Amino acid sequence: MDTRTGLPVVGMVGGGQLARMTHHAAIALGQSLRVLAATETDGAALVAADTVVGSHTDLDALLGFARGCDVVTFDHEHVPTEHIRELVKAGAVVRPGADALVHAQDKRAMRERLAASGIPVPRWAPVRSPDDLTAFAEAEAGPGAGWPLVVKAVRGGYDGRGVWIVTGPDEVPAGLDLIVEECVPLRRELAAVVARSPFGQVAVYPVVETVQRDGICVEVLAPAPGLSDERAVLAQDLAIRIATELDVIGLLAVELFDTGTGLIVNELAMRPHNSAHWTIEGARTSQFEQHLRAVLDYPMGDTSLTAPVVVMANVLGWEPDGRDMSLDERLHHMFASEPAVKVHLYGKQVRPGRKIGHVTALGDDLEKVRASAARAARWLSEGGEP
Amino acid sequence: MDTRTGLPVVGMVGGGQLARMTHHAAIALGQSLRVLAATETDGAALVAADTVVGSHTDLDALLGFARGCDVVTFDHEHVPTEHIRELVKAGAVVRPGADALVHAQDKRAMRERLAASGIPVPRWAPVRSPDDLTAFAEAEAGPGAGWPLVVKAVRGGYDGRGVWIVTGPDEVPAGLDLIVEECVPLRRELAAVVARSPFGQVAVYPVVETVQRDGICVEVLAPAPGLSDERAVLAQDLAIRIATELDVIGLLAVELFDTGTGLIVNELAMRPHNSAHWTIEGARTSQFEQHLRAVLDYPMGDTSLTAPVVVMANVLGWEPDGRDMSLDERLHHMFASEPAVKVHLYGKQVRPGRKIGHVTALGDDLEKVRASAARAARWLSEGGEP
Numbered sequence: 001m002d003t004r005t006g007l008p009v010v011g012m013v014g015g016g017q018l019a020r021m022t023h024h025a026a027i028a029l030g031q032s033l034r035v036l037a038a039t040e041t042d043g044a045a046l047v048a049a050d051t052v053v054g055s056h057t058d059l060d061a062l063l064g065f066a067r068g069c070d071v072v073t074f075d076h077e078h079v080p081t082e083h084i085r086e087l088v089k090a091g092a093v094v095r096p097g098a099d100a101l102v103h104a105q106d107k108r109a110m111r112e113r114l115a116a117s118g119i120p121v122p123r124w125a126p127v128r129s130p131d132d133l134t135a136f137a138e139a140e141a142g143p144g145a146g147w148p149l150v151v152k153a154v155r156g157g158y159d160g161r162g163v164w165i166v167t168g169p170d171e172v173p174a175g176l177d178l179i180v181e182e183c184v185p186l187r188r189e190l191a192a193v194v195a196r197s198p199f200g201q202v203a204v205y206p207v208v209e210t211v212q213r214d215g216i217c218v219e220v221l222a223p224a225p226g227l228s229d230e231r232a233v234l235a236q237d238l239a240i241r242i243a244t245e246l247d248v249i250g251l252l253a254v255e256l257f258d259t260g261t262g263l264i265v266n267e268l269a270m271r272p273h274n275s276a277h278w279t280i281e282g283a284r285t286s287q288f289e290q291h292l293r294a295v296l297d298y299p300m301g302d303t304s305l306t307a308p309v310v311v312m313a314n315v316l317g318w319e320p321d322g323r324d325m326s327l328d329e330r331l332h333h334m335f336a337s338e339p340a341v342k343v344h345l346y347g348k349q350v351r352p353g354r355k356i357g358h359v360t361a362l363g364d365d366l367e368k369v370r371a372s373a374a375r376a377a378r379w380l381s382e383g384g385e386p
Numbered sequence: 387m388d389t390r391t392g393l394p395v396v397g398m399v400g401g402g403q404l405a406r407m408t409h410h411a412a413i414a415l416g417q418s419l420r421v422l423a424a425t426e427t428d429g430a431a432l433v434a435a436d437t438v439v440g441s442h443t444d445l446d447a448l449l450g451f452a453r454g455c456d457v458v459t460f461d462h463e464h465v466p467t468e469h470i471r472e473l474v475k476a477g478a479v480v481r482p483g484a485d486a487l488v489h490a491q492d493k494r495a496m497r498e499r500l501a502a503s504g505i506p507v508p509r510w511a512p513v514r515s516p517d518d519l520t521a522f523a524e525a526e527a528g529p530g531a532g533w534p535l536v537v538k539a540v541r542g543g544y545d546g547r548g549v550w551i552v553t554g555p556d557e558v559p560a561g562l563d564l565i566v567e568e569c570v571p572l573r574r575e576l577a578a579v580v581a582r583s584p585f586g587q588v589a590v591y592p593v594v595e596t597v598q599r600d601g602i603c604v605e606v607l608a609p610a611p612g613l614s615d616e617r618a619v620l621a622q623d624l625a626i627r628i629a630t631e632l633d634v635i636g637l638l639a640v641e642l643f644d645t646g647t648g649l650i651v652n653e654l655a656m657r658p659h660n661s662a663h664w665t666i667e668g669a670r671t672s673q674f675e676q677h678l679r680a681v682l683d684y685p686m687g688d689t690s691l692t693a694p695v696v697v698m699a700n701v702l703g704w705e706p707d708g709r710d711m712s713l714d715e716r717l718h719h720m721f722a723s724e725p726a727v728k729v730h731l732y733g734k735q736v737r738p739g740r741k742i743g744h745v746t747a748l749g750d751d752l753e754k755v756r757a758s759a760a761r762a763a764r765w766l767s768e769g770g771e772p
Contacts, residue, residue, distance in 0.1 A: 004427050005733050006713045020413060023433070027410045030713070030731025030743065032433045041390050047409070047418045049433050284726050284748075298718055302726035306692060306748075327392045327416070332684055340670050340688035345416025347391050357416065362670075362692075 001070060007031055008296060011065055013056050014075025015042030017346035017355070018272045018288075021280070022075070023048045025288035036065045043347040044075070059083050066092040073250055073295045074271050077105045078156065095198070095249035095295040096270045103246055104270040108154045108179050117245055119238065120264045122257075127151065127178040130169035136180050150181040160215020184264055186257040190224050191275035192239035193253045195290040195300055202243060203290060203300035204236045205283060210255070210275050216355070217274045219373070222282055222310040225366055227258075235263055242268065251276075251291045274314070274355075279303075281342050281360050282310030307362035309369045313377035315343075315357040317350040325383050327356075334359075334379035341376040356380075387456060388418070394682060395420055397451055399442050400461025401428030403732035403741070404658045404674075407666070408461070409434045411674035422451045429733040430461070445469050452478040459636055459681045460657050463491045464542065481584070481635035481681040482656045489632055490656040494540045494565050503631055505624065506650045508643075513537065513564040516555035522566050536567045546601020570650055572643040576610050577661035578625035579639045581676040581686055588629060589676060589686035591669060593621045596641070596661050602741070603660045605759070608668055608696040611752055613644075621649055628654065637662075637677045660700070660741075665689075667728050667746050668696030693748035695755045699763035701729075701743040703736040711769050713742075720745075720765035727762040742766075 002009050007030050012019045015037025023033040023044055036052050037045040045051040054061030056079045063086070066072050071093045084098040103110040114121050125136050137146050153162035154177040165183065166172060189212060194204040207227060211219040224232070235256055242265075243252045253273035255266040276287035285293075285301025293300055327350065334343065338361070345357035357380065361373040378384065388395050393416050398405045401423025409419040409430055422438050423431040431437040440447030442465045449472070452458050457479045470484040489496040500507050511522050523533050539548035540563040551569065552558060575598060580590040593613060597605035610618070625640045628651070632638075639659035641652040662673035671679075671687025679686055713736065720729065724747070731743035743766065747759040764770065 004432065004735075005731075006736070007717075007731075008714060024410060024413045027406065027433045028728070028730045029717075030729075030733055032733070045435070046390060047413045047435050049431065049435050049437065051435065284728075293721065299721040299725060301721065304726070328394060331393075331415075335679065335685040335687065339685060340690070342414070342670075343416075344414045345391075345393075347416055347418070349390075350392070 002032070005030055008070035009034055009068060010292060010295060011036065011069035011072045012044075012075050013062065013065070013072065013079055015039075015044040015048075015051065016075050017043050017344075017348070019044035019075040020047055020346055021277075021286075021344065022272060022288045022291060025286055025292055029289065029292060031292070034065070034069055036061065046347040057083070059086055062087055063090055066090065066094075069093075071095055071295050073291070074101070076158075076271065077101065077269070081105065097247065097249065100246045100248045101270055104268045106154055107152050107157075107267075108177075110268055111179060113246070114242070114265055117241075119242065120262065122150075122181040122184050122264055122266075124179055124181040127172070127180050130172050133166070133169045133172060133180050145182065148183050150183050152179050152181065153177065154179060160212075163215060184257045185259065186264075187260040188224075188258050189266070190227070190235055190256040190258050190263070191220075191253055191273070192235040192256060193251060193273060193276045193287060194236070194239040194243050195251050195287075195294040196243040196248050197294045197300060198249055198297045200244075201300050202240050203285075203303050204239055205276060205279060205287070205303045206305055207232045207235045208275055208278065214353075216314070216316070216353070218314050218316070219370075220275055220278050220312040221366070221370070222278045222305065222312075231258075231263065238263065238265065250294045251287055274358075277344070277358050278310045278312040278360055280344065282306055282312075282362060308364050309366050310360065310362050311366075311369045311373040312358055312360050313373040314355050315345075315359060315377050315380045317348075317352050317354040317356050318381050318383065319352045321383070323383065327380070330380050330383050333383070334376050337379055338372055338376040341372055343376070343380070391416055393417055394456035395454060396678060396681060397422065397455030397458045398430075398461050399448065399451070399458065399465055401425075401430040401434075401437065402461050403429050403730075403734070405430035405461040406433055406732060407663075407672075407730065408658060408674045408677060411672055411678055415675065415678060417678070420451070420455055422447065427733075432733040443469070445472055448473055449476055452476065452480075455479075457481055457681050459677070460487070462544075462657065463487065463655070467491065483633065483635065486632045486634045487656055490654045492540055493538050493543075493653075494563075496654055497565060499632070500628070500651055503627075505628065506648065508536075508567040508570050508650055508652075510565055510567040513558070513566050516558050519552070519555045519558060519566050531568065534569050536569050538565050538567065539563065540565060546598075549601060570643045570645065572650075573646040574610075574644050575652070576613070576621055576642040576644050576649070577606075577639055577659070578621040578642060579637060579659060579662045579673060580622070580625040580629050581637050581673075581680040582629040582634050583680045583686060584635055584683045586630075587686050588626050589671075589689050590622045590625055591662060591665060591673070591689045592691055593618045594661055594664070600739075602700070602702070602739070604700050604702070605756075606661055606664050606698040607752070607756070608664045608691065608698075617644075617649065624649065624651065636680045637673055660744075663730070663744050664696045664698040664746055666730065668692055668698075668748060694750050695752045696746065696748050697752075697755045697759040698744055698746050699759040700741050701731075701745060701763050701766045703734075703738050703740040703742050704767050704769065705738045707769070709769065713766070716766050716769050719769070720762050723765055724758055724762040727758055729762070729766070
């Protein structure tokens with residue numbers, strides 16, 4: 001309890017953009033997010049008054065951080081499961097808990113659990129040697145059978161890292177704990193995001209389409225264009241079912257493959273997620289506020305859209321192009337071009353291809369809104385009209 | 387320039403809720419507001435990483451604070467004019483400048499300047515002695531003539547403080563620099579808020595109705611119900627004209643009396659203003675982002691409404707009622723009652739009648755939206771259904 005405000009203290013492990021935007025939401029709720037940041041220049045550390053610098057793999061740092069927090073939650077999946085259990089033993093309230101979070105940390109555990117619950121997942125197998133891939137490729141016929149295959153690191157992947165598409169057993173990365181999956185023939189990718197509170201209340205957002213480039217989400221369309229009500233409800237039901245069966249507290253993002261004839265679960269995340277950044281302006285309650293409400297066991301907020309169409313585009317760091325145009329200059333041009341587009345910058349050093357921010361456009365006409373978001377993102381990144 | 391982000395640094399003098407909400411907007415723009423707070427428990431100091439504790443009347447504190455800021459702006463009007471001039475002499479960029487800001491600090495200077503520019507203001511006079519009031523009361527006939535009269539402190543008033551309605555010369559407060567004004571027979575109060583950049587670009591918000599109780603704004607209705615387009619444009623034109631003539635940089639809020647037959651300027655504020663808190667969710671660009679864009683000379687953002695009707699209600703600290711219900715409990719009840727209402731709490735200690743936050747409701751139907759905002763504010767304040 002923060003005696004200055006009479007409100008509980010939420011601590012978030014990790015100081016990246018998700019913690020930065022969660023702090024943004026915390027301010028409105030009368031709170032100040034407590035952040036455990038790796039460095040004092042992490043995006044959240046630059047803006048949050050109550051920042052502690054320390055490593056999320058250092059148990060003592062975690063224990064010290066958790067003291068004085070009413071609840072501890074996460075900006076990423078990289079806290080060792082055994083450390084989370086130690087935090088709970090020491091009396092900390094950790095949401096989501098270790099038994100839930102492991103399914104967002106360990107892809108093998110996730111696949112095993114979802115498959116056992118009868119939730120549609122790609123055909124998959126654990127990998128102990130390259131021979132396992134050959135056996136997997138030759139095991140079945142039909143769509144998605146044979147090479148290429150998808151190989152994934154069991155732990156530690158994000159933004160396309162830790163995922164490889166391989167066309168033969170020689171391409172398997174060495175020295176890693178891996179699983180193999182069929183290369184699902186998909187029409188597009190969707191995401192269903194739900195929040196769940198300790199009370200058990202769930203609140204699910206409209207299902208969105210996520211557009212990837214090189215394994216990185218570059219654009220999110222809300223609601224997913226042309227998705228039937230029946231398919232949207234199916235996706236939302238899957239998210240609610242997974243959140244409930246795994247006892248997730250806080251946000252759960254379910255990344256889905258839309259095969260044209262059905263939905264298959266790709267990945268899970270148990271934290272605010274790139275596929276729901278659009279909710280800051282595009283939904284009545286942002287995912288960041290919703291995550292805070294869920295971990296605090298407040299009643300959930302309204303997840304309705306605030307406009308018929310919402311498009312988010314990620315802003316990626318640009319390649320050096322000899323023009324030496326600063327981010328500040330790029331912002332000027334973007335604001336002049338797109339006065340209604342909203343920007344969120346993460347306080348990060350610019351590196352080529354790194355997510356340094358995102359933009360959100362709202363309106364009635366998908367193509368216009370999408371073009372507006374793309375122009376804004378391009379002004380901030382490549383620095384010009386598309 | 388913040389070398390960590392490549393973006394300019396904005397410093398705000400004053401650490402109250404306006405600085406707190408400006409920091410909230412700054413985070414999205416990639417910034418971190420630098421705050422000069424009176425105490426480390428000021429609402430903005432609780433949430434902003436870059437807070438300096440010092441007095442806004444201490445020139446050395448101001449000079450030290452301004453070093454390293456690309457631009458200095460204000461959360462309130464109480465910085466002495468001569469200190470602002472010293473800041474500029476020392477090389478600081480201060481927006482709005484002293485020559486503009488004095489018209490929001492000194493009611494006599496404001497009345498003189500607006501009257502000289504032919505802008506409609508109440509009939510008024512400076513006060514040197516109680517006899518001046520008697521002379522003023524007896525000077526003219528017609529609506530608003532005679533007693534009661536409105537007496538105002540030239541400097542330092544806010545939220546109804548520094549304003550008295552008097553029915554005779556004996557009621558004049560002693561020892562203060564005062565002006566007297568007719569008690570304007572008004573139908574309602576309106577506000578027109580405009581932002582202006584150093585380039586000279588102006589962006590004006592839809593005109594709103596403000597509802598006062600005991601001199602404190604308790605409710606804002608956007609757009610002002612039943613206001614003709616002609617009258618709305620007149621109010622917006624007045625705001626643009628005043629901003630331009632006074633060379634205001636940043637936000638200007640113009641509080642207006644709607645007499646039923648015309649508009650009369652009541653007060654000016656040159657900072658984010660309670661009458662535009664609704665813009666956080668209710669306009670495409672919030673007043674806080676707009677103020678930052680203006681003082682940074684970025685192009686202005688879109689001021690369109692995000693819903694047909696937006697209602698803001700202030701949350702006032704409650705009288706002790708023996709129930710010992712905490713703010714946290716009140717929040718639970720409010721969220722359960724009004725899942726679509728947005729709350730902004732200011733991190734303040736609760737005192738009876740003190741503004742501790744506000745709520746915003748959006749929708750299509752004024753009476754429903756107004757009732758929703760009123761219920762939410764009541765849950766947070768008195769703690770029950772209206």
